[in-house]
Amino acid sequence: MLRKSMMIDPRDSVAMVLEDSFKGDVIRTPRGEITLREDVEFAHKVTVEPLKKGQPVIKYQEEIGYMLEDVPAGAWIHNHNMGCDRGKVRGAKI
DSSP: OEEOEEOSOTTOSEEEESSOBOTTOEEEETTEEEEOSSOBOTTOEEESSOBOTTOEEEETTEEEEEESSOBOTTOEESTTTEEOOTTOOTTOOO
């Protein structure tokens, strides 16, 4: 099924789904159609290109984090596979 999504800039590496979506659903982006590889909840991100471990994640033309593992296009991106250092004090014990 075709699902609604939003991608602000064609250079972004992720799009945001605008409705609950399921494995096998398709989103249409400025970079083409992407088949989802897993279920994705409303407002969560999916990759529009394969991303490698350590590679920056770009949303709204801004780096929002980095990959903790390699993922293919159509993968759900969240805190299980994306890291972010924003707001963290280097060397702080949590």
